[in-house]
Amino acid sequence: MLFRKTFPVGPLRCNCTILACEQTQEAVIIDPGGDALGISQIIEHHQLTVKAIIHTHAHVDHMYCTSEIHQAHGGIRYLHPGDKSLAQTLSIQAAWIGLPPISTPTIDTYMEDGDTILFGQKHALVLHTPGHTPGSVCFHVEHEQQQPLLFAGDTLFHRSVGRTDLPGGDIKTLTHSIKQKIYTLEPDTLVIPGHGPNTHIGQEAVKNPFVQA
Numbered sequence: 001m002l003f004r005k006t007f008p009v010g011p012l013r014c015n016c017t018i019l020a021c022e023q024t025q026e027a028v029i030i031d032p033g034g035d036a037l038g039i040s041q042i043i044e045h046h047q048l049t050v051k052a053i054i055h056t057h058a059h060v061d062h063m064y065c066t067s068e069i070h071q072a073h074g075g076i077r078y079l080h081p082g083d084k085s086l087a088q089t090l091s092i093q094a095a096w097i098g099l100p101p102i103s104t105p106t107i108d109t110y111m112e113d114g115d116t117i118l119f120g121q122k123h124a125l126v127l128h129t130p131g132h133t134p135g136s137v138c139f140h141v142e143h144e145q146q147q148p149l150l151f152a153g154d155t156l157f158h159r160s161v162g163r164t165d166l167p168g169g170d171i172k173t174l175t176h177s178i179k180q181k182i183y184t185l186e187p188d189t190l191v192i193p194g195h196g197p198n199t200h201i202g203q204e205a206v207k208n209p210f211v212q213a
């Protein structure tokens with residue numbers, strides 16, 4: 001079975017997720033953008049071993065607590081290489097949203113499209129979906145007898161899409177990513193976006209006002 005806790009963190013309420021294999025209690029942390037204490041409490045309460053800290057992209061609201069969580073719990077820190085230079089600006093980004101500066105966390109592994117990140121008997125598949133940022137990715141997780149999950153970062157939201165007016169953003173690239181990489185997945189896939197409520201791929205493919213299949 002798959003353990004999942006998703007909750008909003010930080011001033012921009014980024015959806016952070018703790019995913020774990022219930023057989024082995026090995027976990028991945030997706031987008032630890034704030035509330036390091038709350039994240040740690042869940043890890044400790046459920047006695048999880050953090051195998052990896054994975055990021056949908058290098059905006060500070062998704063990475064603010066990466067170093068803190070790593071110091072406390074370990075885990076391999078992953079980022080797509082397309083966001084390498086964006087990650088160097090985390091301190092400036094923090095100032096934009098009124099947070100104290102942070103140093104750029106060390107990245108242990110640069111992940112590519114098609115890579116799998118293992119935690120116990122489960123894995124997350126990396127889908128490179130540039131457009132919101134050059135190194136934006138989604139994580140696709142399949143598990144037995146339940147609908148597949150897609151952690152979409154700031155690429156696709158409930159009835160919306162990620163903004164493309166920030167450095168490195170591009171609307172054409174974003175549209176292409178959503179059509180080619182996301183709308184081609186199973187329609188009943190549950191989408192957990194980087195912000196706001198969940199949705200389903202089948203619904204967005206017909207009802208999203210910005211990008212339809």
Ligand SMILES: [Zn+2]
Pocket residue numbers: 057059132154
């Ligand atoms: Zn973002």
Ligand SMILES: [Zn+2]
Pocket residue numbers: 012014059061062154194195
């Ligand atoms: Zn965000």
